[in-house]
Amino acid sequence: MAGHIQDRWYKTESDSGGKTNRVKTNRYGTGMRYRARYIGPDGTEKSKSFPDRQKRLAELWLAQIEADMARGQYIDPKASRITFQQYAEKWLSAQTSDIGTRHAVEMRLRLHAFPYIGTRPLGSFQPGHIRSWVRQLEDTVPAASYRRAIFGNVSAVLTAAVDDGLLPKNPCRAESVKAPKPSPTRVKPWPADRVFRVRAGLPRRYRTTIDLGGGCGLRQGEIFGLPVEEVDFLGGWLHVAYQVKLVRGRPVFAPPKGGKERDVPFPGAVSAALALHMTTYPPVEITLPWREPGGPPVTKALLFTNREGRAIGRNAFNLRAWKPALASAGVIPTPAAGETYAKAPVHGMHALRHFYASVLLDAGENIKALSQYLGHSDPGFTLRTYTHLMPSSEGRTRKAVDSVYREATEPDDGPETAQAA
Numbered sequence: 001m002a003g004h005i006q007d008r009w010y011k012t013e014s015d016s017g018g019k020t021n022r023v024k025t026n027r028y029g030t031g032m033r034y035r036a037r038y039i040g041p042d043g044t045e046k047s048k049s050f051p052d053r054q055k056r057l058a059e060l061w062l063a064q065i066e067a068d069m070a071r072g073q074y075i076d077p078k079a080s081r082i083t084f085q086q087y088a089e090k091w092l093s094a095q096t097s098d099i100g101t102r103h104a105v106e107m108r109l110r111l112h113a114f115p116y117i118g119t120r121p122l123g124s125f126q127p128g129h130i131r132s133w134v135r136q137l138e139d140t141v142p143a144a145s146y147r148r149a150i151f152g153n154v155s156a157v158l159t160a161a162v163d164d165g166l167l168p169k170n171p172c173r174a175e176s177v178k179a180p181k182p183s184p185t186r187v188k189p190w191p192a193d194r195v196f197r198v199r200a201g202l203p204r205r206y207r208t209t210i211d212l213g214g215g216c217g218l219r220q221g222e223i224f225g226l227p228v229e230e231v232d233f234l235g236g237w238l239h240v241a242y243q244v245k246l247v248r249g250r251p252v253f254a255p256p257k258g259g260k261e262r263d264v265p266f267p268g269a270v271s272a273a274l275a276l277h278m279t280t281y282p283p284v285e286i287t288l289p290w291r292e293p294g295g296p297p298v299t300k301a302l303l304f305t306n307r308e309g310r311a312i313g314r315n316a317f318n319l320r321a322w323k324p325a326l327a328s329a330g331v332i333p334t335p336a337a338g339e340t341y342a343k344a345p346v347h348g349m350h351a352l353r354h355f356y357a358s359v360l361l362d363a364g365e366n367i368k369a370l371s372q373y374l375g376h377s378d379p380g381f382t383l384r385t386y387t388h389l390m391p392s393s394e395g396r397t398r399k400a401v402d403s404v405y406r407e408a409t410e411p412d413d414g415p416e417t418a419q420a421a
Contacts (some may be wrong), residue, residue, distance in 0.1 A: 003038025003062050005055060007178050018144035034058045038065055040076060073168055075123060082166065082387050084125075085118035088157045098254060099292040100247045108150045109157070112141060117154075122166045123156070134180065143345075147180035155179075162314050187385060189358035194329060201325030206317070207303060208277040212238075213352030214359075220349040221245045222256055224312040227300040228283040233271055233280035238264045240298065240375065244311050249312045250293045253300065278303065286311050322349065357382075363391050 009028045014020050032049035036058040040046045046065075050058040068074040090111055116133050117125075125399050134151065139146045153171035162170050171177065184255035190198075199210040212218045213228065221243035230239040241261045245254050255261065284305045306312050323341040327334040332344050355373060361369050367390075371382035 002024075003036060003065070005058050005233075006035040006037060006061070007033060007055075008035060009033050009052075029116060032165055036062050038062060041069065041074060042076075046076070046078070066339055075165060075168055081121045081123060083119050083121055084157070085114045087122055087161055087166065088118075089112070091157050091160050098259075099348075100245055100254065103248055105153050108153050108302060112137060112150045113154050120163050125167065125171045127171045129179050130154075130174070130177050132172045134177070137180065144180055144182060145185075148235055151179050168236075186388060187354045187357075189354045189389065192355075194331065195352070195355055197329035197338045198325045198331065201328035203321055205277075205281050205307070206271050207302065209349075209353065211273045214355045215267055216263070216264045216355035217353050219243065219257065219353065219375075220314060220317075221254075223349075224302070224314070224317075225253060225300070225301050225306055228278070228303055229273065229301065231303070232266065233275065236266045236268070236271070238266045244288070244302075246313060246315070249287055251313055252291060252295065253288045253298045254291050256375055258375070258377050260375050260377060262372060264373050266287055274303065284309050318348070356385050358389050361386060 008031070009025055010022050011025050012020050023197060029344050030114045033052040034050040034055050035047050035414065036050065037045060037047045048058070048061060050061075065074070092102060092106055092109075095105075113133075116136055116285070120129065133154075134147075137147045137150060141150065151172065155170060156172045158167060158172055160165040172179070194397050195214050199207050202210065212223045213220070216238055218238075225242040225244040226238070226240075226243065229241060230241060232238070239261070240256055240263070243254055243256055244251050246252075247254075279397060281304075282299040283303055284399060285299055286302045286305065287297050287299040288311060290298045302311065304312055306316070319341070323332065326332045326344060328339065328349055331347050332342050335341050357370055360373070367383045367386075368379050370386070371379040374382060376382045
Protein backbone atom coordinates (compact mmCIF):
# COMPACT_ATOMS: atom_id res chain seq x y z
CA MET A 1 0.00 0.00 0.00
CA ALA A 2 1.28 3.46 -0.89
CA GLY A 3 1.41 4.77 2.69
CA HIS A 4 -0.05 3.98 6.07
CA ILE A 5 -3.00 4.73 8.32
CA GLN A 6 -2.38 6.79 11.46
CA ASP A 7 -4.80 6.35 14.37
CA ARG A 8 -4.85 9.76 16.07
CA TRP A 9 -6.77 8.50 19.09
CA TYR A 10 -4.09 6.05 20.19
CA LYS A 11 -0.32 5.98 20.45
CA THR A 12 2.22 3.36 21.38
CA GLU A 13 4.42 3.88 24.43
CA SER A 14 7.10 1.73 26.08
CA ASP A 15 7.18 1.18 29.84
CA SER A 16 10.28 0.88 31.98
CA GLY A 17 10.53 -2.79 31.18
CA GLY A 18 10.55 -2.19 27.43
CA LYS A 19 7.03 -3.45 26.94
CA THR A 20 4.93 -1.52 24.44
CA ASN A 21 1.42 -0.44 25.31
CA ARG A 22 -1.31 1.20 23.30
CA VAL A 23 -2.59 4.26 25.16
CA LYS A 24 -5.10 6.98 24.42
CA THR A 25 -3.90 10.33 23.13
CA ASN A 26 -5.21 13.72 24.26
CA ARG A 27 -7.26 13.79 21.01
CA TYR A 28 -9.19 10.66 21.94
CA GLY A 29 -12.88 10.93 21.05
CA THR A 30 -12.60 14.26 19.17
CA GLY A 31 -12.07 15.12 15.49
CA MET A 32 -11.15 12.83 12.66
CA ARG A 33 -9.66 9.59 13.97
CA TYR A 34 -7.75 8.19 10.98
CA ARG A 35 -5.25 9.95 8.76
CA ALA A 36 -4.23 8.18 5.57
CA ARG A 37 -0.71 9.29 4.60
CA TYR A 38 1.45 8.66 1.56
CA ILE A 39 4.36 10.19 -0.35
CA GLY A 40 3.35 11.66 -3.71
CA PRO A 41 5.36 11.55 -6.95
CA ASP A 42 6.75 15.00 -6.14
CA GLY A 43 8.31 13.67 -2.92
CA THR A 44 5.99 15.48 -0.53
CA GLU A 45 3.64 13.88 1.97
CA LYS A 46 -0.08 13.88 1.19
CA SER A 47 -2.87 12.93 3.55
CA LYS A 48 -6.60 12.66 4.02
CA SER A 49 -8.53 12.29 7.25
CA PHE A 50 -11.40 9.91 8.03
CA PRO A 51 -13.77 9.71 11.04
CA ASP A 52 -14.09 6.93 13.59
CA ARG A 53 -15.18 3.50 12.27
CA GLN A 54 -14.05 4.34 8.70
CA LYS A 55 -10.59 2.81 8.72
CA ARG A 56 -11.66 0.54 5.88
CA LEU A 57 -12.50 3.59 3.74
CA ALA A 58 -9.08 5.04 4.47
CA GLU A 59 -7.45 1.79 3.36
CA LEU A 60 -9.52 1.73 0.17
CA TRP A 61 -8.56 5.34 -0.53
CA LEU A 62 -4.86 4.54 -0.16
CA ALA A 63 -5.28 1.47 -2.38
CA GLN A 64 -6.87 3.66 -5.06
CA ILE A 65 -3.98 6.13 -4.81
CA GLU A 66 -1.51 3.28 -5.27
CA ALA A 67 -3.43 1.97 -8.31
CA ASP A 68 -3.56 5.45 -9.87
CA MET A 69 0.19 5.85 -9.42
CA ALA A 70 0.82 2.48 -11.03
CA ARG A 71 -1.36 3.37 -14.05
CA GLY A 72 0.15 6.83 -14.40
CA GLN A 73 -3.25 8.41 -13.66
CA TYR A 74 -2.45 9.96 -10.30
CA ILE A 75 -3.98 13.37 -9.63
CA ASP A 76 -2.72 15.46 -6.73
CA PRO A 77 -5.86 16.03 -4.59
CA LYS A 78 -4.65 19.46 -3.46
CA ALA A 79 -3.81 20.63 -6.98
CA SER A 80 -7.17 19.45 -8.33
CA ARG A 81 -8.94 21.76 -5.87
CA ILE A 82 -8.05 24.76 -8.03
CA THR A 83 -11.25 26.14 -9.54
CA PHE A 84 -12.04 26.25 -13.23
CA GLN A 85 -11.84 30.05 -13.26
CA GLN A 86 -8.49 30.14 -11.48
CA TYR A 87 -6.99 27.64 -13.88
CA ALA A 88 -8.60 29.21 -16.98
CA GLU A 89 -7.17 32.64 -16.12
CA LYS A 90 -3.72 31.10 -15.72
CA TRP A 91 -4.19 29.21 -19.00
CA LEU A 92 -5.22 32.40 -20.81
CA SER A 93 -2.16 34.29 -19.60
CA ALA A 94 0.09 31.61 -21.13
CA GLN A 95 -1.51 31.62 -24.59
CA THR A 96 0.64 32.72 -27.52
CA SER A 97 -2.16 33.48 -29.99
CA ASP A 98 -2.67 37.10 -31.07
CA ILE A 99 -4.11 39.42 -28.47
CA GLY A 100 -7.41 39.81 -30.32
CA THR A 101 -8.04 36.08 -30.18
CA ARG A 102 -7.07 35.94 -26.51
CA HIS A 103 -9.42 38.82 -25.75
CA ALA A 104 -12.30 37.08 -27.55
CA VAL A 105 -11.70 33.82 -25.66
CA GLU A 106 -11.44 35.66 -22.34
CA MET A 107 -14.74 37.43 -23.00
CA ARG A 108 -16.53 34.17 -23.87
CA LEU A 109 -15.28 32.48 -20.72
CA ARG A 110 -16.01 35.50 -18.52
CA LEU A 111 -19.56 35.94 -19.78
CA HIS A 112 -20.68 32.36 -20.42
CA ALA A 113 -18.53 29.95 -18.41
CA PHE A 114 -17.26 31.56 -15.21
CA PRO A 115 -20.75 32.48 -13.89
CA TYR A 116 -21.85 28.83 -14.18
CA ILE A 117 -18.82 26.58 -13.68
CA GLY A 118 -16.11 29.03 -12.63
CA THR A 119 -16.15 28.15 -8.91
CA ARG A 120 -16.17 24.38 -9.41
CA PRO A 121 -12.87 22.65 -8.47
CA LEU A 122 -11.27 20.92 -11.43
CA GLY A 123 -11.09 17.59 -9.63
CA SER A 124 -14.85 17.53 -9.11
CA PHE A 125 -15.90 17.86 -12.76
CA GLN A 126 -18.21 15.16 -14.09
CA PRO A 127 -19.89 14.91 -17.51
CA GLY A 128 -23.19 15.80 -15.86
CA HIS A 129 -21.88 19.23 -14.92
CA ILE A 130 -21.01 19.93 -18.55
CA ARG A 131 -24.39 18.65 -19.77
CA SER A 132 -26.18 21.03 -17.40
CA TRP A 133 -23.99 23.93 -18.46
CA VAL A 134 -24.56 23.25 -22.18
CA ARG A 135 -28.30 23.26 -21.51
CA GLN A 136 -27.96 26.68 -19.86
CA LEU A 137 -26.06 27.92 -22.89
CA GLU A 138 -29.01 27.05 -25.10
CA ASP A 139 -31.20 29.35 -22.99
CA THR A 140 -28.79 32.29 -22.90
CA VAL A 141 -26.91 32.22 -26.22
CA PRO A 142 -29.16 32.19 -29.31
CA ALA A 143 -26.49 31.66 -31.98
CA ALA A 144 -25.46 28.03 -32.37
CA SER A 145 -22.09 28.98 -33.84
CA TYR A 146 -21.31 31.14 -30.80
CA ARG A 147 -22.37 28.38 -28.39
CA ARG A 148 -20.05 26.04 -30.24
CA ALA A 149 -17.15 28.51 -29.90
CA ILE A 150 -17.76 28.87 -26.15
CA PHE A 151 -17.91 25.09 -25.71
CA GLY A 152 -14.66 24.72 -27.66
CA ASN A 153 -12.91 27.24 -25.40
CA VAL A 154 -14.05 25.46 -22.22
CA SER A 155 -13.00 22.10 -23.67
CA ALA A 156 -9.56 23.53 -24.50
CA VAL A 157 -9.11 24.68 -20.90
CA LEU A 158 -10.09 21.26 -19.54
CA THR A 159 -7.81 19.49 -22.01
CA ALA A 160 -4.92 21.60 -20.75
CA ALA A 161 -5.89 20.67 -17.18
CA VAL A 162 -5.65 16.99 -18.16
CA ASP A 163 -2.23 17.60 -19.70
CA ASP A 164 -1.10 19.32 -16.49
CA GLY A 165 -2.20 16.36 -14.37
CA LEU A 166 -5.07 18.18 -12.64
CA LEU A 167 -7.89 16.16 -14.18
CA PRO A 168 -7.99 12.49 -15.26
CA LYS A 169 -10.00 13.15 -18.42
CA ASN A 170 -11.87 15.93 -20.18
CA PRO A 171 -15.60 15.75 -19.31
CA CYS A 172 -16.42 17.69 -22.49
CA ARG A 173 -15.32 14.64 -24.46
CA ALA A 174 -17.50 12.16 -22.61
CA GLU A 175 -19.83 10.17 -24.85
CA SER A 176 -22.89 11.48 -23.03
CA VAL A 177 -21.90 15.12 -23.59
CA LYS A 178 -23.13 16.53 -26.88
CA ALA A 179 -21.31 19.61 -28.12
CA PRO A 180 -23.55 22.35 -29.54
CA LYS A 181 -24.27 21.46 -33.13
CA PRO A 182 -23.20 23.89 -35.85
CA SER A 183 -26.12 25.70 -37.35
CA PRO A 184 -26.92 24.36 -40.81
CA THR A 185 -25.54 27.10 -43.01
CA ARG A 186 -25.24 27.17 -46.73
CA VAL A 187 -23.60 30.16 -48.32
CA LYS A 188 -25.97 32.07 -50.59
CA PRO A 189 -23.91 34.57 -52.55
CA TRP A 190 -25.35 37.94 -53.36
CA PRO A 191 -26.33 38.46 -56.98
CA ALA A 192 -24.28 41.06 -58.83
CA ASP A 193 -27.09 43.63 -58.90
CA ARG A 194 -27.28 43.60 -55.10
CA VAL A 195 -23.53 44.14 -54.82
CA PHE A 196 -23.75 47.24 -56.98
CA ARG A 197 -26.91 48.54 -55.27
CA VAL A 198 -25.14 48.37 -51.91
CA ARG A 199 -22.11 50.04 -53.48
CA ALA A 200 -24.26 52.91 -54.67
CA GLY A 201 -25.74 53.29 -51.19
CA LEU A 202 -22.38 53.79 -49.50
CA PRO A 203 -20.81 57.22 -49.00
CA ARG A 204 -18.50 57.93 -51.94
CA ARG A 205 -15.31 57.63 -49.88
CA TYR A 206 -16.21 54.01 -49.07
CA ARG A 207 -17.63 52.75 -52.37
CA THR A 208 -14.40 51.22 -53.62
CA THR A 209 -14.29 49.00 -50.53
CA ILE A 210 -17.00 47.01 -52.32
CA ASP A 211 -14.68 46.46 -55.28
CA LEU A 212 -11.85 45.15 -53.10
CA GLY A 213 -14.20 42.83 -51.24
CA GLY A 214 -16.21 41.59 -54.21
CA GLY A 215 -13.43 41.82 -56.79
CA CYS A 216 -10.41 40.65 -54.77
CA GLY A 217 -11.96 38.72 -51.85
CA LEU A 218 -10.41 40.85 -49.10
CA ARG A 219 -11.83 40.75 -45.58
CA GLN A 220 -13.19 43.93 -44.04
CA GLY A 221 -10.15 44.53 -41.81
CA GLU A 222 -7.80 43.82 -44.72
CA ILE A 223 -9.56 46.47 -46.83
CA PHE A 224 -9.33 49.02 -44.02
CA GLY A 225 -5.66 48.14 -43.50
CA LEU A 226 -4.56 48.08 -47.16
CA PRO A 227 -1.55 50.39 -47.70
CA VAL A 228 -0.89 51.90 -51.11
CA GLU A 229 2.58 50.31 -51.11
CA GLU A 230 1.02 46.83 -51.29
CA VAL A 231 -0.85 47.58 -54.54
CA ASP A 232 0.91 46.67 -57.80
CA PHE A 233 -1.08 48.57 -60.42
CA LEU A 234 1.28 47.63 -63.25
CA GLY A 235 1.73 43.96 -62.39
CA GLY A 236 -1.90 43.41 -61.46
CA TRP A 237 -1.43 42.06 -57.91
CA LEU A 238 -2.37 42.98 -54.36
CA HIS A 239 -0.20 41.86 -51.47
CA VAL A 240 -2.37 41.32 -48.39
CA ALA A 241 -0.15 41.70 -45.33
CA TYR A 242 -2.05 43.96 -42.92
CA GLN A 243 -5.41 44.52 -41.38
CA VAL A 244 -6.92 47.07 -39.02
CA LYS A 245 -8.62 45.35 -36.12
CA LEU A 246 -10.05 46.40 -32.78
CA VAL A 247 -8.39 45.04 -29.64
CA ARG A 248 -10.13 46.02 -26.42
CA GLY A 249 -11.93 48.71 -28.39
CA ARG A 250 -8.76 50.28 -29.82
CA PRO A 251 -7.59 50.02 -33.47
CA VAL A 252 -4.27 48.29 -34.16
CA PHE A 253 -2.36 47.06 -37.18
CA ALA A 254 -2.11 43.27 -37.30
CA PRO A 255 -1.26 40.52 -39.80
CA PRO A 256 -4.15 38.97 -41.75
CA LYS A 257 -6.23 36.27 -40.09
CA GLY A 258 -4.04 33.32 -39.13
CA GLY A 259 -0.94 35.37 -39.96
CA LYS A 260 -1.34 34.25 -43.57
CA GLU A 261 -0.02 36.85 -46.02
CA ARG A 262 -1.03 36.31 -49.63
CA ASP A 263 -0.99 37.72 -53.16
CA VAL A 264 -4.30 38.26 -54.90
CA PRO A 265 -4.93 38.96 -58.60
CA PHE A 266 -5.84 42.61 -59.10
CA PRO A 267 -8.44 42.84 -61.90
CA GLY A 268 -8.36 45.81 -64.25
CA ALA A 269 -11.85 46.99 -63.28
CA VAL A 270 -10.92 47.07 -59.60
CA SER A 271 -7.61 48.75 -60.45
CA ALA A 272 -9.42 51.50 -62.34
CA ALA A 273 -11.92 52.01 -59.51
CA LEU A 274 -9.13 52.23 -56.93
CA ALA A 275 -7.11 54.65 -59.05
CA LEU A 276 -10.17 56.90 -59.37
CA HIS A 277 -10.77 56.67 -55.62
CA MET A 278 -7.19 57.79 -54.94
CA THR A 279 -7.61 60.94 -57.01
CA THR A 280 -10.44 62.08 -54.74
CA TYR A 281 -9.28 60.53 -51.48
CA PRO A 282 -5.47 60.33 -51.49
CA PRO A 283 -3.79 57.83 -49.13
CA VAL A 284 -3.33 59.05 -45.56
CA GLU A 285 -0.41 58.07 -43.33
CA ILE A 286 -1.82 56.38 -40.25
CA THR A 287 0.18 55.34 -37.20
CA LEU A 288 -1.21 52.55 -35.04
CA PRO A 289 0.31 50.12 -32.53
CA TRP A 290 1.30 46.72 -33.85
CA ARG A 291 -0.87 43.79 -32.74
CA GLU A 292 -1.96 45.24 -29.38
CA PRO A 293 -2.70 48.68 -27.89
CA GLY A 294 0.71 48.84 -26.24
CA GLY A 295 2.62 47.50 -29.23
CA PRO A 296 5.32 49.34 -31.19
CA PRO A 297 3.99 52.05 -33.54
CA VAL A 298 3.68 51.26 -37.24
CA THR A 299 2.92 53.83 -39.95
CA LYS A 300 1.19 52.97 -43.23
CA ALA A 301 -0.33 55.10 -46.01
CA LEU A 302 -3.85 53.71 -45.98
CA LEU A 303 -6.15 53.85 -49.00
CA PHE A 304 -9.28 54.12 -46.85
CA THR A 305 -9.80 56.37 -43.85
CA ASN A 306 -12.83 57.92 -42.19
CA ARG A 307 -13.97 61.52 -42.55
CA GLU A 308 -11.63 62.61 -39.78
CA GLY A 309 -8.64 61.10 -41.57
CA ARG A 310 -8.24 58.26 -39.09
CA ALA A 311 -8.28 54.49 -39.45
CA ILE A 312 -11.77 53.11 -40.01
CA GLY A 313 -13.31 51.32 -37.03
CA ARG A 314 -15.52 48.42 -38.03
CA ASN A 315 -18.25 49.17 -35.48
CA ALA A 316 -18.76 52.76 -36.55
CA PHE A 317 -18.51 51.81 -40.24
CA ASN A 318 -21.05 49.02 -39.94
CA LEU A 319 -23.53 51.20 -38.07
CA ARG A 320 -23.18 54.48 -39.95
CA ALA A 321 -22.28 53.38 -43.47
CA TRP A 322 -22.85 49.70 -44.13
CA LYS A 323 -26.31 49.19 -42.66
CA PRO A 324 -27.74 52.36 -44.25
CA ALA A 325 -26.38 51.08 -47.57
CA LEU A 326 -28.05 47.71 -47.01
CA ALA A 327 -31.33 49.46 -46.28
CA SER A 328 -31.06 51.67 -49.35
CA ALA A 329 -30.49 48.54 -51.46
CA GLY A 330 -33.52 46.80 -49.95
CA VAL A 331 -31.45 44.12 -48.21
CA ILE A 332 -32.73 45.05 -44.73
CA PRO A 333 -35.69 47.25 -43.78
CA THR A 334 -35.27 50.96 -43.10
CA PRO A 335 -35.92 51.48 -39.38
CA ALA A 336 -38.65 53.78 -38.16
CA ALA A 337 -37.73 57.01 -36.41
CA GLY A 338 -36.05 56.29 -33.09
CA GLU A 339 -35.39 52.63 -33.92
CA THR A 340 -32.12 50.94 -34.82
CA TYR A 341 -31.26 48.86 -37.86
CA ALA A 342 -32.09 45.16 -37.70
CA LYS A 343 -29.31 42.67 -37.11
CA ALA A 344 -27.98 41.30 -40.37
CA PRO A 345 -25.20 38.76 -39.62
CA VAL A 346 -25.40 37.12 -43.06
CA HIS A 347 -25.25 40.49 -44.82
CA GLY A 348 -22.01 41.85 -43.41
CA MET A 349 -19.06 42.76 -45.62
CA HIS A 350 -18.11 39.09 -45.54
CA ALA A 351 -20.89 38.57 -48.09
CA LEU A 352 -18.56 40.19 -50.62
CA ARG A 353 -16.05 37.35 -50.17
CA HIS A 354 -18.81 34.84 -50.86
CA PHE A 355 -19.72 36.79 -53.99
CA TYR A 356 -16.05 36.74 -55.06
CA ALA A 357 -15.87 32.98 -54.52
CA SER A 358 -19.04 32.38 -56.52
CA VAL A 359 -17.75 34.46 -59.45
CA LEU A 360 -14.44 32.58 -59.56
CA LEU A 361 -16.04 29.14 -59.25
CA ASP A 362 -18.58 29.95 -61.92
CA ALA A 363 -15.70 30.92 -64.19
CA GLY A 364 -14.04 27.54 -63.61
CA GLU A 365 -11.34 28.53 -61.10
CA ASN A 366 -10.06 25.60 -59.02
CA ILE A 367 -10.54 25.27 -55.28
CA LYS A 368 -6.82 25.36 -54.46
CA ALA A 369 -6.34 28.72 -56.18
CA LEU A 370 -9.52 30.14 -54.63
CA SER A 371 -8.38 28.98 -51.20
CA GLN A 372 -5.07 30.78 -51.68
CA TYR A 373 -6.72 34.01 -52.84
CA LEU A 374 -9.15 33.98 -49.89
CA GLY A 375 -6.36 33.34 -47.39
CA HIS A 376 -7.75 30.04 -46.11
CA SER A 377 -5.21 27.80 -44.41
CA ASP A 378 -6.95 24.63 -45.63
CA PRO A 379 -8.33 24.14 -49.16
CA GLY A 380 -10.63 21.53 -47.64
CA PHE A 381 -12.39 24.28 -45.70
CA THR A 382 -12.85 26.22 -48.92
CA LEU A 383 -14.28 23.14 -50.62
CA ARG A 384 -16.68 22.43 -47.75
CA THR A 385 -17.86 26.04 -47.72
CA TYR A 386 -18.37 26.52 -51.44
CA THR A 387 -18.77 23.07 -52.98
CA HIS A 388 -22.48 23.69 -53.64
CA LEU A 389 -21.53 26.71 -55.76
CA MET A 390 -19.37 24.69 -58.11
CA PRO A 391 -21.32 24.39 -61.35
CA SER A 392 -19.24 21.57 -62.73
CA SER A 393 -20.99 18.51 -61.27
CA GLU A 394 -24.60 19.36 -62.00
CA GLY A 395 -23.65 21.18 -65.19
CA ARG A 396 -21.73 18.18 -66.48
CA THR A 397 -24.65 15.92 -65.59
CA ARG A 398 -27.12 17.96 -67.60
CA LYS A 399 -24.76 18.26 -70.56
CA ALA A 400 -23.94 14.54 -70.54
CA VAL A 401 -27.60 13.49 -70.53
CA ASP A 402 -28.54 16.09 -73.14
CA SER A 403 -25.67 14.87 -75.33
CA VAL A 404 -26.85 11.25 -75.14
CA TYR A 405 -30.38 12.26 -76.03
CA ARG A 406 -29.22 14.37 -78.96
CA GLU A 407 -27.08 11.56 -80.38
CA ALA A 408 -29.72 8.86 -79.88
CA THR A 409 -32.67 10.67 -81.43
CA GLU A 410 -33.57 11.81 -84.87
CA PRO A 411 -34.55 15.45 -85.38
CA ASP A 412 -38.28 14.68 -85.16
CA ASP A 413 -38.07 12.14 -82.36
CA GLY A 414 -38.49 12.81 -78.66
CA PRO A 415 -37.18 11.30 -75.45
CA GLU A 416 -39.56 8.34 -75.76
CA THR A 417 -37.74 7.19 -78.91
CA ALA A 418 -34.42 7.33 -77.14
CA GLN A 419 -35.77 5.33 -74.21
CA ALA A 420 -37.19 2.69 -76.61
CA ALA A 421 -33.83 2.42 -78.29
